[in-house]
Amino acid sequence: MKFPLCYDATTSYADFVRLLPLATAETGFSIQDGVFHGQHWQIRLTPLPQLAIGLFRLERHRVEIAFNGLTDAQQDQFMQRFTNYYQRGGG
Numbered sequence: 001m002k003f004p005l006c007y008d009a010t011t012s013y014a015d016f017v018r019l020l021p022l023a024t025a026e027t028g029f030s031i032q033d034g035v036f037h038g039q040h041w042q043i044r045l046t047p048l049p050q051l052a053i054g055l056f057r058l059e060r061h062r063v064e065i066a067f068n069g070l071t072d073a074q075q076d077q078f079m080q081r082f083t084n085y086y087q088r089g090g091g
Contacts, residue, residue, distance in 0.1 A: 005065045005079065009086060010051055012059040016086075023085035024078070041078065042066045 009016070020036065020043075021027045029038045036043040048060040065082075067075050 007063055009063050010058045010060050019085050023082045040069045
């Protein structure tokens with residue numbers, strides 16, 4: 001796989017931050033200039049316009065992930081865990 005990975009996510013900032021330690025298996029990450037920094041990863045969360053479905057309004061963010069010092073297999077393992085924690089509705 002080629003990284004960094006970038007995708008749009010329908011999630012609130014608070015929910016993203018709440019799940020991040022579980023999704024990354026790291027509790028010692030830091031936040032600098034809006035970027036989350038882990039031991040071997042960086043994640044930038046950028047607000048996007050809300051998703052409107054009828055009367056519903058859902059918060060959205062662009063998620064950009066970059067890795068340093070991990071093999072392709074380690075990156076794949078990280079991404080499998082990460083996406084499992086943020087996957088909604090069995091999608």
